Amino acid sequence: MFDIGWYSTQLLLKGKLLRDPIDFASKTIVTSSIALLILIPLALIKLPLCIPITVSSFIAGLIMPFLLKDFKIK
Structure with missing residues (x-):
């Protein structure tokens, strides 16, 4: 599994993974x-910071x- 992630990262950095990187970005x-x-x-409301981060991430x-x-992808 680590090898697949490493290979994908190498392809991404070389520019050979995405067909249209501008659209993805x-x-x-x-x-x-x-x-x-x-x-x-949500962060400006007096709530604990974990709640706005969780809601926006969700x-x-x-x-x-x-x-x-x-x-x-290619």
């Missing part, structure tokens, strides 16, 4: 921005499969 940035827009207002995790459903 833009969708990841969109999801991260949405999570950040949820995190900041929502980002729900959004990511829908954005990357047509994602292809």
